[in-house]
Amino acid sequence: MSTSHSIAAKKFLENQTYATWHDKTFWGVRAKRDKLAFELPEWERLRDKASAIKRHTLTNIDMYLEMFSEAAEKNGVEVHWAKDAQEFNEIVFNILKSHNAKKLVKSKSMLTEECRMNPYLEERGIEVVETDLGERILQLDHQDPSHIVMPATHLSHDDVGEIFERELNTEKGNHDPTYLTYMARLSLRDEFLTADAGMTGANFGIAATGDIVVCTNEGNADMSTSVPKLQIAAIGLEKIIPDYEALSVFVRLLARSATGQPSTVYTSHFRKARPGADKMHIVIVDNGRSQWLGDPQHWESLKCIRCGACMNTCPVYRWSGGYSYSYFIPGPIGINLGMLRNPKEYSGNVSACTLCLSCQCVCPAKVDLGTQIYKWRQALDSYGVANKEKKMMVKGMDMIFDHLSVYNAATACAHFLNGMGPLVNNGLNPWAYAHKMMKFPKKPFHKQFEDMEKNEK
C-alpha cells in the first residue's frame, strides 16, 4: 500500500533534472537562512523567546482576543468573527456587497486559501485579483501555491514567460525575469487603480494596539490598501500576539527564517482606515483553531508563523514538491495542520517525513514538527489508515526487539543476508522500495563494542 504522497512523489521524481533543480533551489534558501541566523549570536535565544511568547499567548488567547478586538474597535475598525470557512466567506462577501464592490485586490494570505475564498467570491460576481507576483502567476494559470512563501517557485522563467504571453500579451519568447516582472507590474498597477476594495492577510495582530501587521517584499499589501476605498484584513486567531515587545522578536525571526533577509522590505502596521476611506474591517477566523488548542499532543502547531523554513530544509519536500502533499499547505507544517484538520482525509502525508528533524531545528517558533509527525504516525491505527504490510512487519520487529535473546541471535546472523539482497529487498517488503539494501557487518555492533573495550584494557 503506497501513500498518496509517495505515489505523487514518484511522479515528481520521474524528471530528475527538474527534481535536482527543485532541491537545489530550496536548499539555497535554507543556506541563506543559515547565513543570516548565524550572524546573530542571540539567534537560539530568540527562538526560545518566540516559542515561549507563543505558548503564553495561545494559552491566554481568550484574553488577548478580547484585548485585540477592543483595541481595534477603539480605532474605529469593525471586527467580525467567523467560526469556519463558510462564515468567513459570507462575511467578506457581505462587506463587499454592502459597499457595492466589484473588484477586490488582495495580498497573499494562506487563510483565504484555507477558506477557498476566491472561488466563493468569484461565483458571486466579484473579480478577485491576487497582487503578490507569485500568486498572480498562479492565478493566471489556474494553479494553487506549491509553497507558502514562494508560491510559484516550482515554475521556471520559461513557464512564467509562456503564461504571460498567453494572459498578458507579453513579447513572444522574452522570458527574462526582469522584463516579466515589469510587465506584471504594469498590469497590476491598473488593477490597484481600479479596485473597489483591498484585502490583506495578517502576519501578526497586536492585542495592545489593534494593529494588523503585514510583511511583504513587493509592497503589494500596501498598494492594495492605500489606493482602494475599502480595506479588509483576514486573520487567523492564532496570529494575535501581545504587543510590540513580542512583535520585535517575531519580525527579527520571520524574514531571516523565510528567505534569508534581515527584514522584509515592508513591515506595515494598519491601525485605522485611511482618511476619506470607508470603515476598515478585520475578520477573525477560528475554523478549527479553538479546537486544536485543546489537543495536548498537537496544539503547539498553532505557534507557526508561516515562514516556510521547514519546507525549504525538508529533504522530502525538496525532492517531492508542494503538489505531492494532499493538504493545501505542504511540508512538515502542512502534514501536521492537515492531520489536525482531518486525519482520515490527510493521513496520506504523514509518510512524507524521514524523521531527520531538520524542520524543528530551523523552525523560528520551535514547533516540534517531526516529533509531532511521529506521534501522528503512532495514532494512524486509530483512524484505520495504517499501512497493513508495515504493520505486520512491525509486529515481527516488536517480537525481535522485545526479546533480547532473539535480537542477539538475529544480529549475529544478519550478515548471512548480505548475499541475499534480492530476497529481502523485494516487492513484498514495503520499505525496500527506493532504499538501498544495507550491508550487515560480520560482527554485530554489540560484539564489536565488547572487543574494542577488551583491546583498550
Added chain:
Amino acid sequence: MSTKKDIIDRCRANIRERLIRPTLTDLNPTVYDDPLEKFISQAQVMGCRVERAKSTDEVDAIIKKVYPDAKIVASSLPYVKSASLNPDTVPDAQALNGVDVGVIRAEFGVAENGSVWVMQKVKERDVCFISENLVAVMPEHVVSNMHEAYGEVSFNDYGYGVFIAGPSKTADIAQVLVMGAQAARSMTLILIPDL
C-alpha cells in the same frame, strides 16, 4: 453568524494550562558600536542609495542629481521645492499614479536591517508605494535592532506606520532578484544631522 463570545468561549474551554510570559531581559540582542555606520551599509545591501546632507536646502539638488530625468515630484515637505504634487492635497490616491519621485520623511533607521520607520503624515500614503522612486529624508538617528526600534515607534491619528527597507523586490520568477515589483523601484535615503 458566530459572535465574539462563541469563539472566545470555545478557546477558553480548550485552554488546559495558562503559561507565563517570558521576559526579554536575558536576550542580550546584538548592539553595534557604530549603529549609524552599520545602518548605512545595511541600507545599501537592501538596495538603497545613501546621501548625506548638511541641511534641507540640499535636498532638491540631491533629487536632481540622483533622478535627473524625473518629471513629476510629489511631496508635502516644505523644503522640496521641486514638488509639483502634494499628497496632502491631491483629490485621491489615484492622482499620485505616474509620480516619478515621492519624497517623504522617515523618523529613524534600524542598523540590523537597514530599514527606516515611516509614520503616515500625509492624507494619501500611497506616495510611499506608487511613486516610481522613493526618497526618504531622515535625521541621523539610528537604533541597533528591532527591540530598540519598537521602543521608538510613534503613531499619530492617521494610524499607520511602516518600516521600509529598500526598494520593492521580488524573486518570484525563478528566484531571480528583481527590484521594483509593485511599489517603488529605487530608494534613496538623505541623512541630515539635525533634522
